Amino acid sequence: MNISIIGTGYVGLVTGACFAESGNNVVCMDIDKEKINKLKKGIIPIYEPGLDEIVRKNLNTGRLKFTTDLEYAVRNSEIIFLCLPTPPGKDGDADLGILFSVVKNIAKILRGLAKDEKKQLKKLIVSKSTVPVGTADKIKEMLNKELGKYSDKIDLYVASNPEFLKEGNAVQDFMFPDRVVIGVNDGEAEKILRELYEPFVRTGAPILVMDTRSAEMVKYTANAFLAMRISFMNEMANLCEKLGADVEKVRIAIGYDNRIGPRFLFPGVGWGGSCFPKDIKALMKMGEKNGVELKIVKSVYEVNERQKKLIVEKIKKHFGRELKNKKIAIWGLSFKPKTDDMREAPSNVIINELLKLGAKISAFDPVAVPNAKKIFGDKVKFAKNQYEALKNADALVLITEWQEFREPDFNYIKTLMRTPVVFDGRNIYNPEKLKKLGFTYYGIGKG
Template sequence: MRIAMIGTGYVGLVSGTCFSEFGIDVVCVDKDARKIELLHDNVMPIFEPGLDELVASNVEAGRLSFTTDLKAAVKGADAVFIAVGTPSRRGDGHADLSFVFAAAEEIADALDGYTVIVTKSTVPVGTGDEVEKVIRARRPDAEFDVVSNPEFLREGSAINDFLRPDRVVIGTESERARKVMKQLYRVLYLIETPIVFTSRRTSELIKYAGNTFLATKITFINEIADLCEAVGADVHDVARGIGLDGRIGKKFLHPGPGYGGSCFPKDTLALVRTARDSGAPLRIVETVVAVNDERKKKMAERVVTACGGSVAGKIIAVLGLTFKPNTDDMRDSPAIDLVAGLVAAGATVRAFDPEGMDEAKKLLPDGVVYCDDSYATMPGAEALVIVTEWNAFRALDPSRIKSLLAAPRVIDLRNVYEPAEMRDQGFDYRSIGRV
C-alpha cells in the first residue's frame, strides 16, 4: 500500500515514519522546502527520542520519502492523511482549521482514482463533513471517502504509542474506506490492538473527550495538592490511595504547576467553544481551563513568597522550560508564565533545559540568561526552581547545589526530591502538596 502524509510536524512525521515501519510506502509532504531538505539529511525538525534512527532506517529501506510536491505524492495513493496544525484561533479559542481546508483543496485537485482521505489532525466535531464538502465542490467527479483517525501520541514516547497503542479509533460509515483502514493497521490487528470503528463525528469527539478528561485529572489533583498544603496532608499518598481504585487509575494524578503542551490547552478550549456553540456547555471543562490558567500564573507568586516576599534584584535559577521532559516543545509551558512573572517582579532569571532553550528564546522575556548546564544557573541565586522533571535534574548533587546558591532554597514544582531528605541537608525546601 501507499500513503501520502500531508504535514511533517509532530503528528505527521511520527505517524508517517511509523506507518513506513509497518511496511507501507509513505511519502511525507510539507510546503517548507527547508524542512524537507533537512529531513533528506536526517535532521529532525522536532526532538523525539529514537525518531532520527527510525526515519533513517526506513528511508534506507525505500519505504519513506519526503517532498514538497503534494500532487505527485497524492497521485496513486491509497490513503492521504491530513496532519497539519490546528492551533487555537486568536480571539475566540476555536480551532483554526484554515490549514486543514487548504490541504483538502490541494488534495482534491490531485486526486487520481479512489482515495481515502484521513483527518489525523485534531479537529472539532463536524470537520470531516466540511472537508468532504470542500473536496466535493472542487472535484464532483472524484471517488473518495473522508475518515477520522485521531492520534493519541504523547511527546517523548510517541513512537511506542504509535507502534503499540492502547487503541486505534477510526470514524467512517463507508465499508470501502473501512477495508482500506483495516489494511493500513493490519500489523496492529495481528497483535490484537483494540480497533474502535465508529461514526466520523463520534471519532472526532473521542479525541477531544479523551484529552479533556486527562486535563481534568491533572487539574483535580493540583487542587487537592493545594488542600493538602492547607490541612497538612501529603498529596502523593492521596494520589496513590485513590489511584489504586481501578475506577480511577493512577495515571495523570501527579501534582505540578499546571498542564501545558501542544494538545491539552488548545483541545480543552476548543471543546468548550464547540459545546457552547452547540447549546450544551461543559461547565466542568470550563472550570478546568480557568483553574489551570490561574495556576500557571500563580507559580511565580510561590517563588516570590518563598524568597521572603520580593525577588527584586535577586537571581533565580530555573531548571526545565519545556512543558514536559523528553521534548523540545514550549507551547503553553508553565515555565512561560513563571519566568515572565519573575522577570516582571524584578528578578534576573538564569535558566537551563536539555532540549528546549532554542524554542524558549522565542517565547520568554528578554534578559533571561540561558546557561550551558544545571549548575551554571546556580551561583549566587536566591532560589532554585525546578519546573520540568527531566531525569538529569533528579541526579543533581545536593551538596554542590547548596554550595553554589546564595541561600539554600529549593522550590520544587514537580516533587522531584523527598522533603525530609532535603531538609536534613539544610535546605529550605518547598514542593507541591507536601508538608
C-alpha cells in the same frame, strides 16, 4: 500500501516514519522547503526519542520520501493522511483555514486526475488532525463539490483517525497503540484502514470502528478528561497545603482504587503542550456553539491557568515580595520531559512573572534551550548544564521533571547557591532529606 502524509509537523512526521517502518511506501509533503530539504538529509526538526533512527533507516531503504509537491503526493498514493495544524483562533475555536485550503487544493488535483485518467480511481482521505466534530463531513462535501461531474470517476472515501501520541513516547505509542480509533461512514474505508493498521495491533489492542463524528469527539473527550484529573489533583494539593495534609500520600492512596487508577494524578505547576490547551478551548467553543455549557471543562482550564502562577506566589512569599536582582535558577523549560516543546509550557508563565518582579533568571533544560531562546532572547541567561545555572542563585525552581534532575548532588548544590532554597514544582524531592541538608523546601500540596 502507498501513503501520503500532508504536513510534516509532530504528528505527520511520526505517522509517516512509522508507516514506512511497517513496510509501506510513504511520501511526506510540506510547503516548508527548508524543513523538507533537511528531512531529505535525515535532519529531524523536533526532538522525539527514536524518531531520527527510523526516519534515516527508511530514507535509506527508499520507503520514506519527502517533497514540497502536493500533486506528486496525491497522485502517488492510495491513502492521503491530513496531519495539518488546527491552532486556536482568537475566540478559542479551532482554526481550520489551513486544513480546508489543503483540501481544496487536493480536490483540484483529484479533478485533474479524474479528467485525464481512463480507469476508475480510488482514494481514501483520512483526517488525523484534531478537528471539531463534523469536519470529515465538510471535507467530503468540499471534495464532491469541486469534483462535480467527475465525482463518479473516483471512488472517494473520507475517514477520521485521531492520534493519541504522547510527546517523548510517540514512536512507541504509534508502533504499540493501546487502541486504534477509526471513524468511517462506509465499509470500504474500514477495510482499507483495518488492513493498514493490522501490523500494529498483533498484540491484541483493539481497532475501534465508529462513525466519523464519534471518532472526532473521542480525542477531545480523552484530552479533556486527562486534563481534568491533573487540574483536580492540583486543587486537592492546594487544599492539602492549607489543611496540613500531604497530597503525595493522598494521591498514592486514591490511585490504588481500581475505579480511579494511579495515572495523571500528579500535582504540580500545571499542564501545557500543543494538545491539552488547544483542545480544551476548542471543546468549550463546540459546547457554546451548540448551546451546551461545559462547566467542568471550563473549570479545568481556569484551574490550570491559576496553577501556573502558584509557585511564583510561593517565591514572593518567601522573599517578602521583593525579587529585584534575586537570581532564580530554573531547571526544566519544556512542558514535559523528553520533548523540546515549549508550547503553553508552565515555564513561559513562571519566567515571565518572575522577570516582571525584577528577578534575574538562569535556566537549563536538556533539549529545549534553543526553542526557549526564541521566546525569551537575552532576557534569560541559559546555562550549559544544570549546575552552572545554580551559581550564586537565591533559589532553585524545578519546573520540568527530567530524569537527570531527580537525583542531583545536593551537597554540591549547596556550595553553589547563595541561599539554599528549593521550590519543587513536581514534588520529585524528599522534603525531609533536603531539610536535613540545610535547604528550605517548598513543594506542591505539602502541608
